[in-house]
Amino acid sequence: MNIIKQAEKNCRIWFDGDIWEQCPEEFFEPRYWQNQHAIIGQAKGRGQVVFFSHQDQSFVLRHYRRGGLVGRIISEDCYLFTGKKRTRPWREFSLLGQINELGLPAPKPVAIRLIKEGLLYRADLITQLIPNSNDLSRLLVRQRLSSEIWQQVGRVIRQFHDAGVDHSDLNIHNIMLDEEEKIWIIDLDKSRIRKPAASWQRANLERLYRSLEKERQQLPHWYWLKSDWALLKQGYQG
Ligand SMILES: Nc1ncnc2c1ncn2[C@@H]1O[C@H](COP(=O)(O)OP(=O)(O)O)[C@@H](O)[C@H]1O
Ligand SMILES: [Mg+2]
Structure with missing residues (x-):
């Protein structure tokens, strides 16, 4: 830069x-x-x-x-x-x-x-702009995502966490998927780099889980299952 x-x-x-x-x-x-x-x-x-x-x-x-x-x-x-x-x-x-x-x-x-x-x-x-991308919330109202994608979301969050990136608002609208099935994390407002620690990393994941649950309860169609969360965790744990 x-x-x-x-x-x-x-x-x-x-x-x-x-x-x-x-x-x-x-x-x-x-x-x-x-x-x-x-x-x-x-x-x-x-x-x-x-x-x-x-x-x-x-x-x-x-x-x-x-x-x-x-x-x-x-x-x-x-x-x-x-x-x-x-x-x-x-x-x-x-x-x-x-x-x-x-x-x-x-x-x-x-x-x-x-x-x-x-x-x-x-x-x-x-x-x-991330070309030809959608945030996951836009996709999940119309389709399920593959196991590979859910695992990849977990892996990418893990990469951010290993680098110490504490995302202040890790919700399903702030994770993007592009045409090449690459996962991106956006909206780093109020986020920061800090020493990796289980406590804030867990809090990030819990926030994402809550956001998935909230949409599931509010939307008529929400193509997300608890088993998808298990896949994400699998990817995260490596
Ligand atoms: N770089 C980007 N490339 C593609 N879409 C984006 C990008 N940044 C934001 N968006 C889209 O705009 C939405 C809102 O942007 P975001 O940065 O999350 O702002 P907010 O603080 O309002 O949540 C995102 O959920 C995403 O759909
Ligand atoms: Mg956002």
């Missing part, structure tokens, strides 16, 4: 100069890509996530938002600024960089924008 920094008034941008030659502020505005007819898709997470293409490559733009109750009571997308290195975009951007250097399957970070407003900031992240 060749991180380039730009600053203008209350706006700071960092981007990978190996991927883009320049990164003007409008790159963080969905409307800009709309006007360019460059939007190629979108997804829903805590907010709207926009997929766009630029110079023959595809990217994902996400605005940082709070989920849940706090987001509805306090401001939805403002965070307290206590130093650049503590901001959510900076932490996710640099963590994604480290994870990619380790050769783990996570999207490449491309750029972040931070807009300071007094003591607060708003922010956005751009990553490379």
Whole structure:
């Protein structure tokens, strides 16, 4: 990575100069890509996530938002600024960089924008799109996944854990499968690298299990069985 920094008034941008030659502020505005007819898709997470293409490559733009109750009571997308290195975009951007250097399957970070407003900031992240991929939740509403895939999910989580990556929100929407049946882990907001330990690793897996269970209880069709979980654990345990 060749991180380039730009600053203008209350706006700071960092981007990978190996991927883009320049990164003007409008790159963080969905409307800009709309006007360019460059939007190629979108997804829903805590907010709207926009997929766009630029110079023959595809990217994902996400605005940082709070989920849940706090987001509805306090401001939805403002965070307290206590130093650049503590901001959510900076932490996710640099963590994604480290994870990619380790050769783990996570999207490449491309750029972040931070807009300071007094003591607060708003922010956005751009990553490379994982081509022809679906998150597992989208697949599981219509089909079962093979044993090999479930084992592979376990193996990939294990690789992240061996590298000390504590995912703060390992749920079924944050695991992707691409056309070549490769598994990817996304959405590393609030995640961090720490000393491998059974306690947080177990907590990550339990969170994923709860997310599978929750969808099973809520959705009319959910093609996931307890035996699939056993396969995942098998892959994880190696
Ligand atoms: N790099 C990517 N490639 C392909 N799809 C992605 C990528 N990043 C996010 N998505 C899609 O967008 C959804 C929401 O993105 P995510 O980063 O998980 O944000 P949120 O914090 O809103 O959950 C994901 O569940 C996934 O379907
Ligand atoms: Mg997510």
